[in-house]
Amino acid sequence: MMTAIGAVVFIMSVTGLLFYRLSKGNSSLPERYEQYMPHVSPQVAGTEARTKSRAPAYRGPSSLRADNFTPVEKDFNLRSFQVVNPEGEVHTVNTADSSSFFYGQVWTRILDCYRTGEFLRARARQRYVSRTDGRFSGYQVSINGVEAFLPRSKAEYFYDPEQDATGKCLALQVEMVHPNGPKQGTVIVNAKTPWKYTLNEFKNLFSGKTVEVLALDYVSGYLVFPGHYEQFSGRRIYKNILVRVEAALRMAGTLGIAAEPGCLTGLYWKLQLQGPQGEDWLAAPLEVLI
Numbered sequence: 503m504m505t506a507i508g509a510v511v512f513i514m515s516v517t518g519l520l521f522y523r524l525s526k527g528n529s530s531l532p533e534r535y536e537q538y539m540p541h542v543s544p545q546v547a548g549t550e551a552r553t554k555s556r557a558p559a560y561r562g563p564s565s566l567r568a569d570n571f572t573p574v575e576k577d578f579n580l581r582s583f584q585v586v587n588p589e590g591e592v593h594t595v596n597t598a599d600s601s602s603f604f605y606g607q608v609w610t611r612i613l614d615c616y617r618t619g620e621f622l623r624a625r626a627r628q629r630y631v632s633r634t635d636g637r638f639s640g641y642q643v644s645i646n647g648v649e650a651f652l653p654r655s656k657a658e659y660f661y662d663p664e665q666d667a668t669g670k671c672l673a674l675q676v677e678m679v680h681p682n683g684p685k686q687g688t689v690i691v692n693a694k695t696p697w698k699y700t701l702n703e704f705k706n707l708f709s710g711k712t713v714e715v716l717a718l719d720y721v722s723g724y725l726v727f728p729g730h731y732e733q734f735s736g737r738r739i740y741k742n743i744l745v746r747v748e749a750a751l752r753m754a755g756t757l758g759i760a761a762e763p764g765c766l767t768g769l770y771w772k773l774q775l776q777g778p779q780g781e782d783w784l785a786a787p788l789e790v791l792i
Contacts, residue, residue: 529628529642576614577607583617585681593681603687608646612689616676621696623768624650624674626660626667638663643672643691650674650689658694659718659728662738671768673697673716697728700770704729704741707783711775714791715743717750720763725750727771727785742782743773753787 580598597610615622624643632639640653660667673696680688703713719726728740770792773785
């Protein structure tokens, strides 16, 4: 399904991690995001490119490190993009223009993923609650310092307010970018599509089978790869594949990924199933794919 890391030209070893403060507890949802609750309607130029689910755009852990990515060749090609605003007007933004709000490599990656429908990676920084009723509304996520909003309706596994994404890396699809006006630079992202990308891997599980799936969480010493779910008493109960965090950290460490669990999520892994563990499956890590 995916290209192995060893075949990638642009992998670079990265040491250290850019640490930043994660907000504690919940924050009120900024007014500029209120219109996206509870649903986001994506608008984009070149919609034919966005009717497909795409694998993440960049292979290799160093290029996917949240808030500390190493630019790859594609990111250095600063250029113009056409973006459709919510009113349906097409605007051209140029990431090569140093006077532009969208100048630089980070915006080049964001807008390229917006154009193609490919996924990127970000870290959840804080939870938002609605200003009107105090309900959980979604997450502020950081794409190498660029703030984006993940609405609860698009958070999938983290739709449940009992599951907390704060501090964890997520694979995301860019659904909307405001190119102009008072909300210029507002970015709306979606976690559903990257999760659904590998759901077929959860069919017909058996010991010894290899699967390529997305890590979303870590709980009680295990890295969690959620599959299909059932509704029970108003909650989603997922069928998971589990990998011991210490085994995942050992493998990640050989690839230059920071040795902390929050950097293990939002990545696709190749695993070999070992056997059932209750309702879930235990697996061993074989490769970090992308």
